[in-house]
Amino acid sequence: MLIGWLLALLAAIAAAPPLEAVVQTGEFAFLPADSPSRVGERAFAQSFPEHSRASTIAVIVRRPAPGEHLTDEDLNFVDDDLDEGDPETQFELKERLRRLLPEELEVRGEDEAAEASSPVLTFRDKSTGRFLISPDRQATLVLIELQAEFLDTKNAPLIRAIEELLFEDEEFRQHVPQGLELALSGTAVVGRDMLRAAKESAKSTEKWTIILVVLLLLSIYRAPFLWLVPLSTVFAAVLLTMKLLCLAAERGWVVLFSGIESYVTVLLYGAGVDYCLFLIARYKEEVDQGIGSRQAVRDALGRVGAAIAASAGTVICGIGMMAFAEFGKFHEAGIAISFGLMIVLLAALSFTPALLTLMGQWVFWQPNWSELRGRLHAPFRWANGPADPQPGAFEAVAHQGWLQSLWDHVGAALLRRPFSIWAVSVIIMLPFAIVGVANYTHLSYGLLSDLPATARSVVGTNIVQRHFPAGTTGPITALIHSDQLDFTQLDGESGGVAVINSLTLGLRERAEDLLLSDVRSVSHPLGGDESLSTVTNPARRRIMTARAIQHYVSQVEGFGEHWTRVELTANIDPFSRDSIEHLTRLELELHRLLPPSTTLYLLGPTASIRDLKNVTDRDQVRIDLLVIAGVFAILVMLLRQPGICSYLIISVLFSYLATLGVTYLVYWWYDGAAFAGLDWKVPMFLFTILIAVGEDYNIFLMSRIEEEQVVHGPVEGVIQALSKTGRIISSCGIIMAGTFASLAAGTLKGMSQLGFALAFGVLLDTFVVRPVLVPAYLVLLHSGRLGPLGRWLGAKTLPAETAPAVTAGTTNT
Numbered sequence: 001m002l003i004g005w006l007l008a009l010l011a012a013i014a015a016a017p018p019l020e021a022v023v024q025t026g027e028f029a030f031l032p033a034d035s036p037s038r039v040g041e042r043a044f045a046q047s048f049p050e051h052s053r054a055s056t057i058a059v060i061v062r063r064p065a066p067g068e069h070l071t072d073e074d075l076n077f078v079d080d081d082l083d084e085g086d087p088e089t090q091f092e093l094k095e096r097l098r099r100l101l102p103e104e105l106e107v108r109g110e111d112e113a114a115e116a117s118s119p120v121l122t123f124r125d126k127s128t129g130r131f132l133i134s135p136d137r138q139a140t141l142v143l144i145e146l147q148a149e150f151l152d153t154k155n156a157p158l159i160r161a162i163e164e165l166l167f168e169d170e171e172f173r174q175h176v177p178q179g180l181e182l183a184l185s186g187t188a189v190v191g192r193d194m195l196r197a198a199k200e201s202a203k204s205t206e207k208w209t210i211i212l213v214v215l216l217l218l219s220i221y222r223a224p225f226l227w228l229v230p231l232s233t234v235f236a237a238v239l240l241t242m243k244l245l246c247l248a249a250e251r252g253w254v255v256l257f258s259g260i261e262s263y264v265t266v267l268l269y270g271a272g273v274d275y276c277l278f279l280i281a282r283y284k285e286e287v288d289q290g291i292g293s294r295q296a297v298r299d300a301l302g303r304v305g306a307a308i309a310a311s312a313g314t315v316i317c318g319i320g321m322m323a324f325a326e327f328g329k330f331h332e333a334g335i336a337i338s339f340g341l342m343i344v345l346l347a348a349l350s351f352t353p354a355l356l357t358l359m360g361q362w363v364f365w366q367p368n369w370s371e372l373r374g375r376l377h378a379p380f381r382w383a384n385g386p387a388d389p390q391p392g393a394f395e396a397v398a399h400q401g402w403l404q405s406l407w408d409h410v411g412a413a414l415l416r417r418p419f420s421i422w423a424v425s426v427i428i429m430l431p432f433a434i435v436g437v438a439n440y441t442h443l444s445y446g447l448l449s450d451l452p453a454t455a456r457s458v459v460g461t462n463i464v465q466r467h468f469p470a471g472t473t474g475p476i477t478a479l480i481h482s483d484q485l486d487f488t489q490l491d492g493e494s495g496g497v498a499v500i501n502s503l504t505l506g507l508r509e510r511a512e513d514l515l516l517s518d519v520r521s522v523s524h525p526l527g528g529d530e531s532l533s534t535v536t537n538p539a540r541r542r543i544m545t546a547r548a549i550q551h552y553v554s555q556v557e558g559f560g561e562h563w564t565r566v567e568l569t570a571n572i573d574p575f576s577r578d579s580i581e582h583l584t585r586l587e588l589e590l591h592r593l594l595p596p597s598t599t600l601y602l603l604g605p606t607a608s609i610r611d612l613k614n615v616t617d618r619d620q621v622r623i624d625l626l627v628i629a630g631v632f633a634i635l636v637m638l639l640r641q642p643g644i645c646s647y648l649i650i651s652v653l654f655s656y657l658a659t660l661g662v663t664y665l666v667y668w669w670y671d672g673a674a675f676a677g678l679d680w681k682v683p684m685f686l687f688t689i690l691i692a693v694g695e696d697y698n699i700f701l702m703s704r705i706e707e708e709q710v711v712h713g714p715v716e717g718v719i720q721a722l723s724k725t726g727r728i729i730s731s732c733g734i735i736m737a738g739t740f741a742s743l744a745a746g747t748l749k750g751m752s753q754l755g756f757a758l759a760f761g762v763l764l765d766t767f768v769v770r771p772v773l774v775p776a777y778l779v780l781l782h783s784g785r786l787g788p789l790g791r792w793l794g795a796k797t798l799p800a801e802t803a804p805a806v807t808a809g810t811t812n813t
Contacts, residue, residue, distance in 0.1 A: 001354035012243035022249035023256045025151045028608040030328030035611040040601030047554040047563040055150035058186035062139030069137040079122040091175035100161045119145045134467035150191035159192045185460025193455045198259045201746020205262045208742035216735045230276035237347040241340040268344045270736040275348035281728045293360040297353045307703045311696045312345040318692030321626040325619040407726025411719040422776035435661030444676040445609045446575035469517035474574025474605035478566040482598040487553045487564040506593040521566040522552035574606045643793035652694035655769045659761035679750030690761045714782035714796040733766025
């Protein structure tokens with residue numbers, strides 16, 4: 001079996017492409033194709049192909065000292081307006097940036113058309129140049145418009161080259177005017193920083209996952225060889241999973257996104273180690289009865305193999321429901337993680353038994369820790385004789401650890417006061433659950449809020465927002481289409497310019513209310529108060545009209561004069577929570593000002609974020625219902641007790657809401673005024689994983705309860721099962737929580753929040769829901785304290801002569 005796994009791994013490694021070659025970058029690219037922002041982007045790319053830039057790089061040039069303004073020397077350093085090739089342009093910023101552009105972005109020629117479509121824009125640009133100098137005249141922007149989306153890895157080499165020029169090229173920096181500061185921002189730089197942070201987070205997560213699993217296994221079981229079994233199993237499963245996913249992505253069967261390896265690694269390590277430990281625990285029980293290693297492995301598989309498979313099936317079903325999501329990342333994560341869980345289940349039921357058979361009882365060997373401590377503290381005392389023999393790994397926990405003692409005391413307390421313990425637990429969790437419900441939709445969709453404050457793009461964006469309107473970092477484009485209007489005609493029945501002029505004036509009248517700093521259109525090509533109708537010089541008006549039509553009206557055959565665009569700059573951060581509501585108000589005003597015959601599309605970061613929110617909100621409701629229904633169906637099929645299954649679902653739901661509330665409060669306290677809400681991915685992944693994992697542990701507990709109730713009766717069987725499964729489930733919970741906590745090792749705030757939430761949620765389920773809320777309810781149910789209602793909820797008949805006995809100190813032998 002081990003040889004078969006080794007051959008499969010070698011074949012997959014040899015055949016699979018690297019992850020970087022098949023991963024699809026982007027965020028909004030995973031929105032459904034019929035999302036309004038994506039429909040608008042496609043229409044814009046067709047009608048304005050020469051202006052269809054998916055992302056930008058912004059170089060900020062400023063004088064940071066208060067009261068200082070940009071000088072003529074500063075402006076000439078940015079763009080001296082000399083021809084390309086002039087010796088004096090050697091250290092001009094615009095020229096040096098143009099030299100760094102890849103071939104597909106280069107513009108050939110020196111005529112006006114080439115200049116108008118240049119991807120490098122400065123304050124000298126005839127269309128938008130005036131907006132690239134800040135109102136306080138302390139800063140100016142140089143924009144580089146890119147064709148790739150902001151999260152595309154193709155942007156990284158150019159951004160890195162610009163960084164080297166601005167911050168590392170000593171010869172160039174010597175020609176930067178004294179006192180001038182350079183910074184870097186733009187959506188492409190944000191995307192590059194996010195990809196870099198995601199890659200670093202994936203590496204840190206994998207490293208700390210392995211370290212934490214090893215440390216926790218050693219500290220809990222204290223057997224030097226034991227950790228090798230689950231770690232080897234899961235390492236092989238994760239490696240095989242990722243290689244098979246890369247092969248599937250290469251053939252177009254699945255789509256992998258940046259960061260998927262972190263989710264797969266953490267979930268597979270957390271679940272896989274649990275499955276292995278449950279099998280090892282039962283294997284140890286068989287070995288302790290004097291059964292040989294080979295037969296003990298077979299017996300252990302026969303006793304817990306079905307429970308492990310059922311438990312894994314619950315998790316696979318729960319997470320697999322994400323495949324029904326509209327948002328592509330959720331959809332693909334559901335497929336990839338579920339596939340990985342099937343691989344790790346197969347490994348736990350084949351690779352682990354083979355490894356246990358090979359290692360025999362050596363897997364439980366441990367040094368005589370007391371003797372070693374004696375040698376360390378009293379170097380000569382060890383010669384007096386050996387210390388008492390040490391128990392095995394699991395007995396060490398049972399007789400010397402705190403976990404077994406804890407669950408024995410909890411069991412005894414539950415027999416005495418089940419309702420009091422249940423009520424106190426619920427009362428303590430309830431306020432946090434209320435916070436979770438109240439802030440369920442208080443989420444952050446901001447890209448910058450996910451990055452550390454020291455990231456290059458965050459620093460640059462903060463500088464931009466000090467000198468320019470907040471919306472400069474994410475302008476809004478309104479794309480307007482009408483078959484009845486000609487946007488090249490100034491007036492007349494089909495005169496579209498007059499309609500756009502009325503629209504522009506209407507927006508400017510409500511600029512303060514609509515939080516607009518400027519509106520540019522075919523009627524107001526330069527923004528501000530000046531329009532085509534206010535230009536009195538005939539020659540200048542003719543030139544301005546021609547340029548306005550060329551820039552703001554489509555020149556593509558088949559679109560032509562029936563498509564125009566209006567560019568809006570807002571006084572609100574395009575990535576803030578309020579920007580979505582602002583965009584909706586602006587859209588309503590645009591519809592009010594436009595004729596009914598027009599079609600309106602809104603483009604820009606806020607439009608994409610709004611679609612992201614709408615899609616993920618729908619997904620949250622859909623997936624929540626599907627996960628609950630799917631997990632409930634599996635529980636009913638396994639336990640055949642719908643009433644108890646309903647309570648198990650409700651208890652885990654309650655735990656999820658309390659976890660969400662605690663996470664919200666922790667980061668609200670930690671981030672202070674900067675807290676914009678939990679990352680939008682947290683509720684979805686937290687719900688899906690916690691519900692699945694919570695019921696995973698419940699299945700192990702309930703299967704043991706049924707086994708013990710046959711021998712000890714309905715009530716005593718609950719307490720016996722709690723005692724006999726308490727230490728192993730608690731150990732698995734601690735290890736899984738540690739695994740999830742490794743998500744916080746990276747720099748992405750969203751991953752940090754998810755890691756904390758999952759770790760806390762698993763610990764809450766491990767130490768409160770599974771050992772307190774569930775057994776307390778079952779004791780109340782089976783002891784008849786719920787009255788006639790108990791029959792409908794699944795109470796088992798308790799013989800009259802049977803009285804529940806308080807058992808403390810019960811151990812698993």
